[in-house]
Amino acid sequence: MARYILNINGEQREVQAEPNMPLLYALRGELELKGPKFGCGLGQCGACTVIIDGAAIRSCVTPVSAISAKSIRTIDKLGTEDAPHPVQKAFIEEQATQCGYCTNGWIMTTVAALEHNSDVSNQDIREFLSGLKCRCGSHMSMLRAVRRAADIMSEDNES
Amino acid sequence: MKVNPSINRRDLLKGGASLLVTVSTAGVLNSSVINNAVSKEATTKLRTTAPDQLDAWLAINKIGDVSAFFGKTDMAQGVGTAMAQIVAEELDVSVNKVTTILGDTNLTPDQGGSSASSACRWGAQPLRNAAAEARQILIDRASKILGQTNEKLDVKNGSIFVKDSPETKISYGELVSEEGFGTQLDWNKKYGNALRTSGTASVKDPADYTVVGQSVVRKDIPGKILGTTEYCHHVSLPGMLHGRMIRPPVANAIPVSTNTKSIADIAGARVVHKRNLLAVVADTEWGAIQAARQLEVEWTDTDAPFPHMDQLYDYIRQAPPVVSNGQTMTFGSKNYNVPRGQKEYDLGPTNQVLASAARVVEAEYEIPFQSHARMAPSVAVADVSDNGVVIYTDAQKPHDVRAGVSKMLLLEQEQVHVIWLPGPGSYGRSDGDEAAFEAAVISREIGQPVRVQWMRDEGHGWDPKAPAAVISLKAGIDDNGDLNAWLFHAKGFSGWDVKNNPSNPGDTLAGMQLGWQKWDEHNFGTPEESYEFPNQVEYWQTIEAFQEVASPLRCAHMRSPQKKQVSFAHESFIDEAAAAIGQDPIEFRLKYLKEKREIEVMEAVATAANWETRPSPSNDIDSGDLLKGRGVALFSGYGTFVATACEVEVDRISGRIWARRFIIAHDCGLIINPLGLRGAIEGNVIQGVSRALCEEVLFDQENVRSTDWISYPILDSMDVPEAIDIVLINRPDKSPGGAGEPAHVAIAAAIGNAVFDATGFRARQMPLTPERIKAGLAT
Numbered sequence: 001m002a003r004y005i006l007n008i009n010g011e012q013r014e015v016q017a018e019p020n021m022p023l024l025y026a027l028r029g030e031l032e033l034k035g036p037k038f039g040c041g042l043g044q045c046g047a048c049t050v051i052i053d054g055a056a057i058r059s060c061v062t063p064v065s066a067i068s069a070k071s072i073r074t075i076d077k078l079g080t081e082d083a084p085h086p087v088q089k090a091f092i093e094e095q096a097t098q099c100g101y102c103t104n105g106w107i108m109t110t111v112a113a114l115e116h117n118s119d120v121s122n123q124d125i126r127e128f129l130s131g132l133k134c135r136c137g138s139h140m141s142m143l144r145a146v147r148r149a150a151d152i153m154s155e156d157n158e159s
Numbered sequence: 160m161k162v163n164p165s166i167n168r169r170d171l172l173k174g175g176a177s178l179l180v181t182v183s184t185a186g187v188l189n190s191s192v193i194n195n196a197v198s199k200e201a202t203t204k205l206r207t208t209a210p211d212q213l214d215a216w217l218a219i220n221k222i223g224d225v226s227a228f229f230g231k232t233d234m235a236q237g238v239g240t241a242m243a244q245i246v247a248e249e250l251d252v253s254v255n256k257v258t259t260i261l262g263d264t265n266l267t268p269d270q271g272g273s274s275a276s277s278a279c280r281w282g283a284q285p286l287r288n289a290a291a292e293a294r295q296i297l298i299d300r301a302s303k304i305l306g307q308t309n310e311k312l313d314v315k316n317g318s319i320f321v322k323d324s325p326e327t328k329i330s331y332g333e334l335v336s337e338e339g340f341g342t343q344l345d346w347n348k349k350y351g352n353a354l355r356t357s358g359t360a361s362v363k364d365p366a367d368y369t370v371v372g373q374s375v376v377r378k379d380i381p382g383k384i385l386g387t388t389e390y391c392h393h394v395s396l397p398g399m400l401h402g403r404m405i406r407p408p409v410a411n412a413i414p415v416s417t418n419t420k421s422i423a424d425i426a427g428a429r430v431v432h433k434r435n436l437l438a439v440v441a442d443t444e445w446g447a448i449q450a451a452r453q454l455e456v457e458w459t460d461t462d463a464p465f466p467h468m469d470q471l472y473d474y475i476r477q478a479p480p481v482v483s484n485g486q487t488m489t490f491g492s493k494n495y496n497v498p499r500g501q502k503e504y505d506l507g508p509t510n511q512v513l514a515s516a517a518r519v520v521e522a523e524y525e526i527p528f529q530s531h532a533r534m535a536p537s538v539a540v541a542d543v544s545d546n547g548v549v550i551y552t553d554a555q556k557p558h559d560v561r562a563g564v565s566k567m568l569l570l571e572q573e574q575v576h577v578i579w580l581p582g583p584g585s586y587g588r589s590d591g592d593e594a595a596f597e598a599a600v601i602s603r604e605i606g607q608p609v610r611v612q613w614m615r616d617e618g619h620g621w622d623p624k625a626p627a628a629v630i631s632l633k634a635g636i637d638d639n640g641d642l643n644a645w646l647f648h649a650k651g652f653s654g655w656d657v658k659n660n661p662s663n664p665g666d667t668l669a670g671m672q673l674g675w676q677k678w679d680e681h682n683f684g685t686p687e688e689s690y691e692f693p694n695q696v697e698y699w700q701t702i703e704a705f706q707e708v709a710s711p712l713r714c715a716h717m718r719s720p721q722k723k724q725v726s727f728a729h730e731s732f733i734d735e736a737a738a739a740i741g742q743d744p745i746e747f748r749l750k751y752l753k754e755k756r757e758i759e760v761m762e763a764v765a766t767a768a769n770w771e772t773r774p775s776p777s778n779d780i781d782s783g784d785l786l787k788g789r790g791v792a793l794f795s796g797y798g799t800f801v802a803t804a805c806e807v808e809v810d811r812i813s814g815r816i817w818a819r820r821f822i823i824a825h826d827c828g829l830i831i832n833p834l835g836l837r838g839a840i841e842g843n844v845i846q847g848v849s850r851a852l853c854e855e856v857l858f859d860q861e862n863v864r865s866t867d868w869i870s871y872p873i874l875d876s877m878d879v880p881e882a883i884d885i886v887l888i889n890r891p892d893k894s895p896g897g898a899g900e901p902a903h904v905a906i907a908a909a910i911g912n913a914v915f916d917a918t919g920f921r922a923r924q925m926p927l928t929p930e931r932i933k934a935g936l937a938t
Contacts, residue, residue: 009768075386099235099584100383136584137845
């Protein structure tokens with residue numbers, strides 16, 4: 001067991017963990033965050049995605065010891081009902097979820113991609129979402145939502 | 160979600176069932192689990208779940224908030240919102256005032272959970288009646304207070320007013336009492352999907368609906384997108400240990416002994432070994448995962464239970480039809496395989512016609528095992544103590560979990576409280592309920608609350624499967640080019656290998672491992688569409704499971720149980736027959752269909768798809784490397800009628816199919832919520848494409864080898880369609896049909912038919928992988 005100080009959603013948080021324990025178990029366990037989900041533990045589905053230093057990272061295969069001193073964002077503090085992130089707003093407007101279990105991965109991956117570059121084609125969108133799993137088949141509405149978010153965010157960039 | 164320790168550990172059940180209700184209310188409903196906080200008046204008093212009590216279905220509090228108690232669950236298609244609309248409609252309140260409480264066995268009557276796309280078509284009936292009854296009672300009360308006859312009163316937004324003087328009014332909140340209504344209803348004495356009630360009030364004429372039929376936004380969606388929804392996965396009880404199941408390396412091996420020293424370095428790690436059930440627990444989740452990996456186990460040395468996967472379809476062809484109750488059930492058991500009133504089949508006349516037909520078209524279709532492969536594998540928290548049992552689960556049928564767990568633990572049903580919370584989408588008898596049984600066993604063994612979470616390899620490898628089958632068809636064509644005989648024969652593993660609900664412990668993994676007996680029923684299916692052909696025989700046969708007990712290839716209901724398999728074969732073969740005769744696929748279908756609503760969806764899809772009338776394949780099958788085609792398929796079932804047209808592109812070089820566009824004509828009778836319905840249809844289509852193109856459970860002689868998203872791929876965003884165009888046909892004069900499954904069923908056939916149109920190659924084995932298409936195009 002070792003002590004790790006993690007910078008999560010702008011706060012310094014301390015966790016006790018074995019060095020090889022994936023970040024996901026720290027987030028969902030000691031830190032009591034609910035946004036990142038366990039889906040596969042293999043980095044294959046994306047339900048556990050968090051944003052670390054601007055990149056969408058699968059926390060289920062990222063050891064706690066590998067990320068100290070980096071900035072971690074989770075969906076838990078991404079936005080609120082009154083002030084959702086533009087990507088969340090677009091997802092709500094498009095009713096772009098069914099069970100919602102995978103939604104964290106789609107939203108956090110989209111946030112990382114669009115905050116980096118929101119000037120994207122529909123094909124770009126499909127490509128950066130590729131690899132994320134959704135069993136309910138909400139893809140059509142999610143693709144619409146990401147398109148909507150990209151348009152809003154690129155307009156905001158221009159203005 | 161932290162649950163209050165003083166409530167759940169110690170006080171539980173101390174005062175019997177009535178206290179349990181209070182407890183569950185405090186523990187669950189006052190948390191953020193339920194959107195829109197439910198009134199304390201409605202939920203902290205003792206509740207009845209007796210279906211013949213109005214109060215079991217509905218509660219209204221002093222500020223006019225309405226709670227609707229629904230004995231089913233929402234498998235993520237917006238059922239909670241649809242029920243709120245139905246209740247709001249009958250009560251004349253804003254839909255925002257209605258909260259639907261789902262699936263809690265101490266708060267909701269047993270309506271059988273999620274099943275058979277039945278929420279709107281059957282499950283809504285008692286709620287609709289209860290709301291109408293409550294409205295009537297409240298108007299009676301208002302009439303006395305306001306000194307007006309009922310005829311002079313009307314209701315708007317939960318306020319009863321005098322028509323001639325609208326400022327004279329009284330709200331529902333002012334008319335209710337904490338004791339509830341105390342009103343008796345008539346009840347058909349059936350639980351589950353068949354539960355129906357009736358009261359004295361009449362329900363609204365659908366022509367007058369203002370809330371039902373509107374695109375109300377789903378109440379559950381913002382929380383899912385903001386990351387605040389309380390899933391079952393978040394439940395954490397004081398003193399709770401984390402459990403992991405240990406699965407055998409060879410599917411039928413049984414644990415003999417374990418070396419506990421191998422996990423001695425892990426905090427709190429312990430082995431739970433009860434008969435054939437083997438698990439570990441530890442203080443932390445990561446500890447439990449490590450313990451499961453480290454534990455040294457000696458297994459029995461068994462013969463490998465499965466044939467080689469390459470031999471699957473030959474195995475099915477050659478296996479004797481199932482033997483049940485000492486009789487060879489050549490045509491399946493009971494009457495489940497017998498359409499249109501026939502009790503037995505005589506193949507003689509059909510075979511005679513086929514023998515003398517000018518031409519016979521025949522084909523065999525092969526459908527693999529498929530996995531539910533939920534986004535998250537099974538999870539549950541169980542707390543078994545001297546005071547009773549509390550289980551948190553996301554299973555589809557919480558009341559059946561209660562029945563099964565209480566039998567398994569030799570308790571009364573009243574001693575088991577099952578609390579349903581949202582989980583990943585589930586589309587049939589998935590792995591969803593398994594962890595509840597395992598957690599219950601482990602919690603009783605160690606005397607502490609336990610959370611059991613399956614790992615990914617279990618979610619794919621150990622969930623109940625959709626049954627593999629070989630379906631063969633023959634059609635006779637006479638000298639005039641008309642059909643004169645039709646033979647449909649499905650042969651496969653039983654879709655009822657384990658029951659479609661967990662009410663019998665022997666139909667769960669934990670129950671089987673403890674020695675409980677599986678039920679003994681068999682089921683497959685035949686087409687349900689209204690085609691009438693001369694000399695038509697349609698029948699099914701099932702074969703024995705490879706492994707009878709606790710098999711990773713045990714079969715059960717999976718979205719559109721067996722209808723998916725039947726449809727792929729039947730709707731593909733309809734196309735083969737049309738092509739053999741040289742007729743357009745829609746024209747051919749219309750010639751033989753009898754049901755008006757099927758004919759109308761076919762016509763609607765032809766119009767919306769701009770369908771060009773011509774036979775398949777197209778004239779362009781030899782031109783270029785990117786081949787384009789269109790296909791159509793029909794499904795009717797669950798009280799719903801769906802015609803599906805599909806446009807595909809087939810890459811001749813790689814064999815990749817892109818199902819580029821779908822056009823869906825969907826008639827499910829009265830539409831409750833068009834927005835929610837469109838979302839449900841899109842999901843049905845996408846999952847249908849996934850199962851048609853990607854999904855096949857891999858196994859070898861020892862075990863299932865589809866254990867993750869690489870060995871069991873599903874549709875990726877690169878491959879989803881460009882467009883799904885939906886034509887909704889609303890029929891307010893027809894009762895609501897199901898929408899959770901129908902649009903899913905015919906997708907595989909529609910794609911296969913479009914591939915044939917594009918290429919001239921008929922794909923008869925699911926899934927239609929690039930390798931198979933490439934191989935088919937090469938021949």
